[in-house]
Amino acid sequence: MTRLKISIGILIFLVLLSTFSAVSSKKICNELYTQLEQIEETAEKNNTDEAIKLCSTLQETWHNKKNFLIFTIRRDKLLNTEESIQKLQSMLESDCDEFTAEIESIKLMLDYIVKEEIPSIKNIL
Amino acid sequence: MSIMLIRTFLLYIIILFSVRFMGKRQMGELQPSELVITILISNIVTQPIENENIPILMGILPILALISFEVIISAISMKSGKFRQIITGRPKVIICNGHIDQKTLKELRFSAEDMLASLRGNDIFSLEDVDYAIVETTGSVSVYKKSDSQQNEMQTAVVIDGKYRTTELEFIGKSKKWAESILNKKNLQVKNIYLMMANTKGEYDIIKKEENGESNDKIKN
Structure with missing residues (x-):
């Protein structure tokens, strides 16, 4: 009977943990997404200095949030996103044409991270 | 390399406690659900050991979920005979009063060679010695010998x-x-x-x- 109670407890804990993980991942990615949009907007207004500052903030946010995401997201995915985020500042500084494409690429990666956590039929199958 | 070793050790501890938690039933002959769990656990655990890209939680959480399912299913099986039958099936008599039930053998996809091999596993080398033979839900064969029937009628x-x-x-x-x-x-x-x-x-x-x-x-x- 004790084992049964423990098992039910474990299952409830796992359900709560997976819900928490999905909700937290979404919250983190939304925060990063918002910052990306701010960077994009600022860059379009040719306010490069401000955009560079926002890039630094984005990198800092990513470093902090990555410590949580690393427990639930595959490392190679996080690495790809991190590489792209690191490139942004130097792209802005060198006025690279691919800056907008890189921003869109990061948005897509973040979107994918969120969508993969949702227990949809598509993900299950 | 050191990460792989640490992960292996951690997962080994988790598996050890998981099998212990499931109880002594796992140590003996396995019911179908128990066999499934054992196979799944052994496959799941290799993933985070071999691939460091996979977070270790992705190995631990499915194992915890599986052992919890197994304990819950065992508990329900104890309470409900019908549920137990669905999960584990029923023992089937393949020899009754010395007579081989070929229809049941066919249903079980048990060939005559399989049956004879099981009898030999029970130290029986002659069909004449067999009164009853039952295929248990674990796949093993239990035999009631004719010589035993003179002492105590099978219950x-x-x-x-x-x-x-x-x-x-x-x-x-x-x-x-x-x-x-x-x-x-x-x-x-x-x-x-x-x-x-x-x-x-x-x-x-x-x-x-x-x-x-x-x-x-x-x-x-």
């Missing part, structure tokens, strides 16, 4: 955990009414019976459910 469980087993009653040529009449004679209620064994001669052993930790002696006819 079968006709009441388990407060519930009548109609198939087993029919097997020994008795009915539920017969079992009810026995219990009424002894002033017993079926819900208080842990186990009632009976044979074709109508001989029986009854063991009542334990109350307050007190063990009960067998009630014989």
Whole structure:
């Protein structure tokens, strides 16, 4: 009977943990997404200095949030996103044409991270 | 390399406690659900060991979920005979009174060679020696030898955990009414019976459910 109670407890804990993980991942990615949009907007207004500052903030946010995401997201995915985020500042500084494409690429990666956590039929199958 | 070693050690500890938590049943012959769990756990655990890109939680959480399912399914199986039948099936008699039930063997996809190999595994080298042979839900074969039948008639469980087993009653040529009449004679209620064994001669052993930790002696006819 004790084992049964423990098992039910474990299952409830796992359900709560997976819900928490999905909700937290979404919250983190939304925060990063918002910052990306701010960077994009600022860059379009040719306010490069401000955009560079926002890039630094984005990198800092990513470093902090990555410590949580690393427990639930595959490392190679996080690495790809991190590489792209690191490139942004130097792209802005060198006025690279691919800056907008890189921003869109990061948005897509973040979107994918969120969508993969949702227990949809598509993900299950 | 060191990460792989640490992960292996961590997962080994988790598996050890998981198998221990599932209980001694896992150590013996496996029921179908137990075999599934064992295979799944062994496959799941290799993923985070071999691939460092996969977070270790992605190995631990499925294992915890599987062992919890297994304990819950075992608990439900104990309470519900029908559920137990769905999960584990029923033992099937392949030799009855020395006669081979070929239809049952076909249903089980048990060839004659398989049957003879199982008999040899029970130290039986002649079909003449076999009175009954039963394929258990674990796939093993239990044999009641003809020489044994001169000492004690084979018994079968006709009441388990407060519930009548109609198939087993029919097997020994008795009915539920017969079992009810026995219990009424002894002033017993079926819900208080842990186990009632009976044979074709109508001989029986009854063991009542334990109350307050007190063990009960067998009630014989």
